[in-house]
Amino acid sequence: xxxxxxxxxxxxxxxxxxxxxxxxxxxxxxxxxxxxxxxxxxxxxxxxxxxxxxxxxxxxxxxxxxxxxxxxxxxxxxxxxxxxxxxxxxxxxxxxxxxxxxxxxxxxxxxxxxxxxxxxxxxxxxxxxxxxxxxxxxxxxxxxxxxxxxxxxxxxxxxxxxxxxxxxxxxxxxxxxxxxxxxxxxxxxxxxxxxxxxxxxxxxxxxxxxxxxxxxxxxxxxxxxxxxxxxxxxxxxxxxxxxxxxxxxxxxxxxxxxxxxxxxxxxxxxxxxxxxxxxxxxxxxxxxxxxxxxxxxxxxxxxxxxxxxxxxxxxxxxxxxxxxxxxxxxxxxxxxxxxxxxxxxxxxxxxxxxxxxxxxxxxxxxxxxxxxxxxxxxxxxxxxxxxxxxxxxxxxxxxxxxxxxxxxxxxxxxxxxxxxxxxxxxxxxxxxxxxxxxxxxxxxxxxxxxxxxx
Amino acid sequence: xxxxxxxxxxxxxxxxxxxxxxxxxxxxxxxxxxxxxxxxxxxxxxxxxxxxxxxxxxxxxxxxxxxxxxxxxxxxxxxxxx
Numbered sequence: 001x002x003x004x005x006x007x008x009x010x011x012x013x014x015x016x017x018x019x020x021x022x023x024x025x026x027x028x029x030x031x032x033x034x035x036x037x038x039x040x041x042x043x044x045x046x047x048x049x050x051x052x053x054x055x056x057x058x059x060x061x062x063x064x065x066x067x068x069x070x071x072x073x074x075x076x077x078x079x080x081x082x083x084x085x086x087x088x089x090x091x092x093x094x095x096x097x098x099x100x101x102x103x104x105x106x107x108x109x110x111x112x113x114x115x116x117x118x119x120x121x122x123x124x125x126x127x128x129x130x131x132x133x134x135x136x137x138x139x140x141x142x143x144x145x146x147x148x149x150x151x152x153x154x155x156x157x158x159x160x161x162x163x164x165x166x167x168x169x170x171x172x173x174x175x176x177x178x179x180x181x182x183x184x185x186x187x188x189x190x191x192x193x194x195x196x197x198x199x200x201x202x203x204x205x206x207x208x209x210x211x212x213x214x215x216x217x218x219x220x221x222x223x224x225x226x227x228x229x230x231x232x233x234x235x236x237x238x239x240x241x242x243x244x245x246x247x248x249x250x251x252x253x254x255x256x257x258x259x260x261x262x263x264x265x266x267x268x269x270x271x272x273x274x275x276x277x278x279x280x281x282x283x284x285x286x287x288x289x290x291x292x293x294x295x296x297x298x299x300x301x302x303x304x305x306x307x308x309x310x311x312x313x314x315x316x317x318x319x320x321x322x323x324x325x326x327x328x329x330x331x332x333x334x335x336x337x338x339x340x341x342x343x344x345x346x347x348x349x350x351x352x353x354x355x356x357x358x359x360x361x362x363x364x365x366x367x368x369x370x371x372x373x374x375x376x377x378x379x380x381x382x383x384x385x386x387x388x389x390x391x392x393x394x395x396x397x398x399x400x401x402x403x404x405x406x407x408x409x410x411x412x413x414x415x416x417x418x419x420x421x422x423x424x425x426x427x428x429x430x431x432x433x434x435x436x437x438x439x440x441x442x443x444x445x446x447x448x449x450x451x452x453x454x
Numbered sequence: 455x456x457x458x459x460x461x462x463x464x465x466x467x468x469x470x471x472x473x474x475x476x477x478x479x480x481x482x483x484x485x486x487x488x489x490x491x492x493x494x495x496x497x498x499x500x501x502x503x504x505x506x507x508x509x510x511x512x513x514x515x516x517x518x519x520x521x522x523x524x525x526x527x528x529x530x531x532x533x534x535x536x
Contacts, residue, residue, distance in 0.1 A: 054467070054520070340498065349498035351465055379466045379522065383498040 001025055001076045001100060001316040005048075005069040006040065008080030009059060011368045011387060012292070013040035016078050019308035028072045030065060032058035034378045039370035046072050053380045059083045062090045066097050076100035076315060078308075082382065085291040086113055102315040104268045104290050111264060112288040122285045125263035127256040130202070130275060130284040135159075136195030140180045143198055147176055150200045156180065158187035159195040169201050204278035204436045206244045209271045209289075210257035211299045213310055215320040219261035221254040222299050222307070223329050229430075229440045231347070236417075236440060237424065238295035239334040240302050243395060243433030245276060245283075253283050258324075260288065269296070269311045278436055294337065297368060297389040301333035332395040334402050336421045338369075338409065339383040343420035351379040355413035360405035364391040367409075377414045385411065388421075395433070399425060458508040459516070460530040462523045466497030470519040478519075480530070484512045492530045495523065510534035 004020045005028040006013045017027045017040060029044030034053035041047045048068040051058035058064065060083055069077050077094045079085035079102065088110035094101040103109070112118050119129050131150040136159030137143045147154045147170075156168045156179060168183050170176045180196065188194035207230065211222040226242035227235045245253070257272035271289040276282070296307045305322065313321065341347040354375040359367045369386035377385060390405050392398030406422050427443065429435050462468065470478040470493050480492050486506045493504045510532035517529045 348464060349466075349500055351497060379497045381498065383500075 001312060003028060003072070003074045004076045004078055004102070004312070005030065005065070005072060005074035006044070006078050006080065007059070007065045008078075008083055008085075009035055009038060009040055009370075009381065010384065011370050012080040012082075012294070014043060014370050015368055016080060016308055017043050019306060019312060020078075022306070023309055023312055025312065028069070028074050030059070030068050032380075034376070034380055037374075037376070039372055039375065048072055053378065055083065055380060062087070062093050065090075066093050066099075069094070069099055070097060074099065076102055076312075078102040078311070078315075079291065081291050081293055086289070088113065100315050102268070102311050104266055104270065108264050108266060109290045112290050115287065118287055119285075121263055122260060125256075125259040127260050127272075127285045128283065130199050130286070132199035133197060136193075136197050138195055140177055143176060143180050143196060144173060146198045147173065150198060153201040153203065155199045155201040156183050157197045157199065158183070158191055158193070159197045160187065160191035160193035202275055202277045202284075205438075206242070206276040206278055207273065207437050208242045208245060208253065208276050208283070209273040210254050211296070211307070212257050212261045212266065212270050212272060213307070213314070213320060213322070214261045214266035214268065214270070215314050215318070216265050216267040218320050219258050219266055220320065220322060220324045220327060221258050222303055222305055222327055224250060224253060225295055225298055226433075227295060228435055228437045229424075230437060231440055231444065235295060235337065237334065237336055237421070237430075238298055239332065239395075239398075240298040241329060241332065244278065244435075246281075249276065249281055249283060256283075256285065260285065268314055269307050294384070294387070295335050297366060297387065298333040298335045301364075301366065301389060301391040302329045302331055303327060304330075331391055331393045332398040333389060333391045334395075334398050335387055335389045336402065336406060337384055337417075338386040338388060338411070338421070339417045340377045340385050340411075340414040341383050341417055342415035343417050345415075347417075348415075349379075349383045350415040351377045352414040353377070354411065356410065357412070358408065358410040359386070360388055360408040362405070362408075364401060365389070365405045366391075367405075371411065385414070385416065396431075399431065455533050456536040457513070458506075458510055458532040458534045459528045460492055460504060460507055460532065462495050462517075462525055462527045462529050463504065464495055464497050464502055465525045466495040466502070466523065468517045468519065468521055468523045468529055469494040469496065470515065480506075480512045482512050482514060486510065486512060486532065495529075504529060506530070506532060508532055508534050 003026040027044040028046045030050045031041040050064040084090040088106040091101045092106040184194040207227045229237040273286045366389040390402045491503045514531045
């Protein structure tokens with residue numbers, strides 16, 4: 001691998017350019033019309049314009065990216081996260097053009113991107129999934145029988161639905177009998193298909209995921225991340241290790257993730273996401289992300305492994321250079337996502353020009369960003385502007401240091417969520433790690449109701 | 455009859471239709487109620503529906519579909535009974 005094209009923008013493009021440079025690989029950035037002067041375009045060795053500002057006309061056009069790679073003499077393409085990173089057809093197009101795709105093979109992306117197939121793979125690898133009906137149930141009697149198997153409470157979902165529509169949670173058989181005909185009728189009129197899918201509802205759930213590395217033959221885990229603090233299913237704070245699981249769950253969950261990777265012959269960095277039942281200690285596989293993730297730095301800080309560099313080495317055809325016994329975790333790391341949004345105006349995004357920016361630094365603080373004075377925060381792309389990642393020898397130290405780091409962060413010219421992240425650090429439930437996937441939204445709702453955010 | 459200007463609540467990209475394959479939310483000459491959606495503004499991957507804000511008849515689109523708009527920019531003009 002001599003020249004790498006980065007099919008992305010923002011902080012992850014900057015991050016990948018840096019890893020490539022550490023490995024002596026030349027870099028090619030792609031930039032839309034809106035990103036001519038963006039940080040990733042300024043940092044790369046070469047820049048190729050790939051079209052107009054809307055992502056659908058530039059960063060999301062596989063043909064534009066593949067021709068940019070060909071024309072610039074690149075021999076590999078790193079997709080980053082988001083955009084085309086988990087599109088099997090893009091991975092195939094890159095391979096068909098005779099280039100190396102930095103990620104798993106197209107068929108693995110496709111397999112893990114399909115929830116039903118991913119569940120089947122998990123079952124084959126002996127990895128638990130949320131108890132439920134793999135196929136839709138057609139009537140009340142069938143749903144009652146299925147619910148006896150999965151256990152209550154049960155979540156009813158339209159088999160043909162999506163986007164969270166038509167979901168009902170029922171506590172017992174009486175509620176199920178009452179709710180089924182209604183929900184099924186709604187599904188029939190909305191989707192033309194009244195079949196319902198049934199799944200155990202986990203009341204107090206944590207979102208914990210295992211970072212993995214595979215070379216197609218061997219696979220290892222690089223410990224887990226806790227990602228329960230979410231707003232509208234978007235992660236806000238992530239940390240490693242998870243404060244919500246014990247050594248038994250950690251050992252079982254990481255072993256399950258490795259089995260899953262071996263099952264599919266996984267090649268690259270990836271993440272197996274799990275739902276943890278905080279009451280029973282059970283964990284269930286939800287899905288696999290076949291790409292690098294936003295929150296990868298917390299794993300890097302506790303293990304000292306450069307995950308992007310590992311992705312590049314594996315893509316270049318090297319075997320895994322790290323054995324499981326070499327992977328050790330030390331201390332605690334927390335990542336805060338800073339977005340150009342106003343937390344006191346219902347998180348309304350605020351594009352604009354950065355007048356002044358001061359980034360936190362100092363011992364054990366890493367800020368991954370694309371911001372610089374004069375940077376244009378465009379209305380066309382994601383609102384993530386910086387990730388403040390902090391390490392401490394234990395969780396309390398990491399959180400105290402996070403307060404210092406976030407207090408140093410100054411972003412003038414656009415709104416930012418920094419103040420909210422600082423407020424979060426003062427919450428006792430955050431300090432003691434006693435939260436689940438619903439906690440952040442409940443806190444925000446309460447905060448809005450008590451008028452803290454006027 | 456007086457003019458009512460529907461303004462963009464935020465800076466972003468203005469859309470006249472919910473998705474590329476659907477018809478426009480409203481057409482010139484169409485009667486709308488105050489709560490009717492007349493367009494969408496997308497900013498940083500979030501979509502904000504724009505309501506008419508008054509009952510009246512659509513006279514004109516003041517902003518092109520898929521164009522970048524500023525907060526407070528006129529998007530749609532209505533004629534309302536006064």
